[in-house]
């Protein structure tokens with residue numbers, strides 16, 4: 843049973859020769875980790891520089907009953 847890359851959903855290369863496990867490639871790993879670290883899951887260009895951003899609170903929770911934006 844082949845495992846799949848959690849980022850692009852492609853079948854993973856052989857694990858023994860896959861340094862980027864559990865991703866299919868270092869690129870996918872960088873993109874995926876970067877997305878998680880920024881808290882915004884989207885495809886972005888991998889950046890080596892770490893940007894220091896203040897805590898951004900774009901979403902205000904408090905009112906119940908609101909429908910989620912889709």
Ligand SMILES: [Zn+2]
Nearest residue numbers: 847850866870
């Ligand atoms: Zn991948």
